[in-house]
Structures are given as structure tokens and as C-alpha cells.
Amino acid sequence: xxxxxxxxxxxxxxxxxxxxxxxxxxxxxxxxxxxxxxxxxxxxxxxxxxxxxxxxxxxxxxxxxxxxxxxxxxxxxxxxxxxxxxxxxxxxxxxxxxxxxxxxxxxxxxxxxxxxxxxxxxxxxxxxxxxxxxxxxxxxxxxxxxx
Amino acid sequence: xxxxxxxxxxxxxxxxxxxxxxxxxxxxxxxxxxxxxxxxxxxxxxxxxxxxxxxxxxxxxxxxxxxxxxxxxxxxxxxxxxxxxxxx
Numbered sequence: 323x324x325x326x327x328x329x330x331x332x333x334x335x336x337x338x339x340x341x342x343x344x345x346x347x348x349x350x351x352x353x354x355x356x357x358x359x360x361x362x363x364x365x366x367x368x369x370x371x372x373x374x375x376x377x378x379x380x381x382x383x384x385x386x387x388x389x390x391x392x393x394x395x396x397x398x399x400x401x402x403x404x405x406x407x408x409x410x411x412x413x414x415x416x417x418x419x420x421x422x423x424x425x426x427x428x429x430x431x432x433x434x435x436x437x438x439x440x441x442x443x444x445x446x447x448x449x450x451x452x453x454x455x456x457x458x459x460x461x462x463x464x465x466x467x468x469x
Numbered sequence: 470x471x472x473x474x475x476x477x478x479x480x481x482x483x484x485x486x487x488x489x490x491x492x493x494x495x496x497x498x499x500x501x502x503x504x505x506x507x508x509x510x511x512x513x514x515x516x517x518x519x520x521x522x523x524x525x526x527x528x529x530x531x532x533x534x535x536x537x538x539x540x541x542x543x544x545x546x547x548x549x550x551x552x553x554x555x556x557x
Contacts, residue, residue, distance in 0.1 A: 380553065389484060395485075419517070423511055423518075
């Protein structure tokens, strides 16, 4: 299921990753949307987390409260988006510790602390497959921006 | 004569979705966790997943549901024990 981003989602994602990371630390946000609208993304959520130049970790209590909030509001997280200091790829840590390791969940990695042009140039996208393994996807075909 | 069979259930929520799961009070938390993982189609690194109370207390896999203090009808959260990432 491809993702359809509401207007402003991509710009907001870059703005939050840049503001938080300050060009020196990684950062992560989650793309969420209504559960009943498959593939729709209309919100960018920045979690409580700690980070350094090549890592991030989510505050455990925040994860519990986030899942409870998604339940309460009828929403779901469809992708995690995080920055890398240099090139974009999926590290072993990215593979093992995603927010939602179930089929259809996406992970988008943006290079250079997201300081490049707003868009998907040089981005890396993966999706959890039916057997639980990560499958590389083409970001240009899997992520669409609504006009 | 009919025999009433009562089943205890918990609601487990994961990434905004709910599943109602049957359990027995003397059943290990790990068994209930395994059923939840199957219902939500989580198959990779299952040992990294856990069940948490609404107050963010993780249920010990080796405890029974009753000794872990779980009450019928309770809401539990299924999530990764840790979420992290990075180039390193």
C-alpha cells in the first residue's frame, strides 16, 4: 500500500528533523494517518527521544502513551522517518528496532541530517514484508504527495 | 444441564489496532504474547516485543497472567521493548 502524504507533510518532516538534529544529531519522526484511510498520512509526530550523531532511541514510556493515543484517536503510524549523518541506508539497528515491525510498515531514511533539498533525492525506503523481513522499496513510487 | 464456560479476555492494542485475546489466569504471559504477535502478524524478532500495562509496566514473560496482576477486560499495550535506530 503506497503512502499518500497530505500537503505540507514532507516539508514539516524536513523542518522537524533539521530543527531537532541541528545538523549534528540524528532525529526521527512518525507519519500517522486515520486507521480507516489506508495509506493516508496527514500528521508528523516527533517522539520523545535521545540522539547523537549516529543514533537515536525513543523514550520507552512515550511509546506506550503513543500507542494508547493512536488507539484513542482511531489512528495508526504508517512510517518512521529518520535522518542519517551521511548516506541513507537501513542499518542493523534500524532493522531490529522499528516502532512497528509488522507487514506494511515503512521506514524512510534521509541522508545528510535531512539538510538537503526537501524531497526524496538519495532517500532510502524499506517496508516490512509479509514474512517480517525488510524489503527495499522505491521511494518515488511508494510515496506520493497530494496536491 | 448446561455448563457455563467463562473465558477471560484482555484487549491488546498495537499501533492503533485492537485484538481481544482469550487467556487463562494460570497461563504464562509469554503464551498470551505469542498469540498477540500472531494476531498482529509480527514475526520478526518476537523476543524484542513485550506486553505493557497502560501505566507502562512490562509484564514478565515468565509470570502467569494472574500473578502479573492482569484482570479480565484489562487493556494491554503490545510494543517493542526498545525502539532505536541510526547509522551506527
